[in-house]
Amino acid sequence: MLSYQHIYHAGNLADIHKHLALSIILEAMTMKSKPLSYMETHAGRGIYNLRSTESLKTGEANIGILSLSLASKIGKDTGYYKAIEKVRKSLGKDFYPGSPLLARLLLRDYDSLNLMELHPEEYRVLHKTMWSFANVHVHKRDGYEGVLAISPPIARRGLILIDPSYEVKTEYEKAGKFVSKIHRKWAEAVIMVWYPLLDAGLHENLKKIILERDFPKLYVSEVSFKKIQRDKGLKGSGFIIINMPYGIKERLDKLPDIFSN
Numbered sequence: 726m727l728s729y730q731h732i733y734h735a736g737n738l739a740d741i742h743k744h745l746a747l748s749i750i751l752e753a754m755t756m757k758s759k760p761l762s763y764m765e766t767h768a769g770r771g772i773y774n775l776r777s778t779e780s781l782k783t784g785e786a787n788i789g790i791l792s793l794s795l796a797s798k799i800g801k802d803t804g805y806y807k808a809i810e811k812v813r814k815s816l817g818k819d820f821y822p823g824s825p826l827l828a829r830l831l832l833r834d835y836d837s838l839n840l841m842e843l844h845p846e847e848y849r850v851l852h853k854t855m856w857s858f859a860n861v862h863v864h865k866r867d868g869y870e871g872v873l874a875i876s877p878p879i880a881r882r883g884l885i886l887i888d889p890s891y892e893v894k895t896e897y898e899k900a901g902k903f904v905s906k907i908h909r910k911w912a913e914a915v916i917m918v919w920y921p922l923l924d925a926g927l928h929e930n931l932k933k934i935i936l937e938r939d940f941p942k943l944y945v946s947e948v949s950f951k952k953i954q955r956d957k958g959l960k961g962s963g964f965i966i967i968n969m970p971y972g973i974k975e976r977l978d979k980l981p982d983i984f985s986n
């Protein structure tokens with residue numbers, strides 16, 4: 726099933742939680758000059774117009790990245806903030822980078838990016854967004870199968886972002902089991918898996934599958950949204966990191982402060 730389109734949710738509170746953490750990880754990993762391999766199982770289209778009909782329909786960006794009080798808590802010195810500013814300067818103030826473009830802006834020309842996206846229209850826009858970057862490879866392919874097939878890469882320092890749309894209940898189990906599969910093939914990879922906190926509590930299954938394994942350097946972050954910020958039952962946002970890079974725990978621990986009052 727491929728009915729989910731991230732344009733309705735881009736720049737919302739969950740995106741801020743996920744994208745800010747992603748940028749913190751990438752900032753830490755690029756402190757060393759060694760090349761990195763970056764992969765995404767579920768890339769989306771890479772760029773979003775927050776004034777599009779779809780985005781305005783939900784209004785999620787308005788209480789997310791377009792909220793001045795919230796944006797001021799993110800910090801102008803973060804890679805995340807600087808990347809958004811770069812996108813706004815080049816494309817206009819209404820534009821927001823998805824995870825693929827954000828990652829590219831934080832990585833170097835000699836790092837490699839492999840991005841999987843199955844939805845034909847999302848793939849088309851992703852391809853158009855990323856084609857000018859020589860080190861980015863965009864695949865119209867199932868993300869789980871695609872990332873497994875090309876792992877481990879030659880440059881074994883790297884990060885995999887797993888960010889499914891969770892359209893079906895079984896996706897939680899699938900994403901959880903995928904973490905074990907990919908870790909077996911590419912043990913050094915930093916793995917970040919995002920999940921929504923919903924009233925139904927379906928994410929507990931994903932967490933259980935991952936937490937009962939003895940993964941190295943594991944970190945869990947969850948933030949709750951205030952009632953007024955919740956959309957369609959989205960109570961909050963969570964992610965798990967495996968092989969968390971050294972030195973970022975303190976910054977990640979502070980993420981919930983951004984979403985409190």
Ligand code: SAM
Binds near residue numbers: 866
């Ligand atoms: N990571 C993106 C970001 O943060 O900007 C958002 C990704 S969105 C939550 C999930 C995307 O996965 C959608 O664009 C959807 O079309 C795509 N998708 C769904 N199933 C897929 C699959 N099996 N393989 C690859 N992409 C898939």
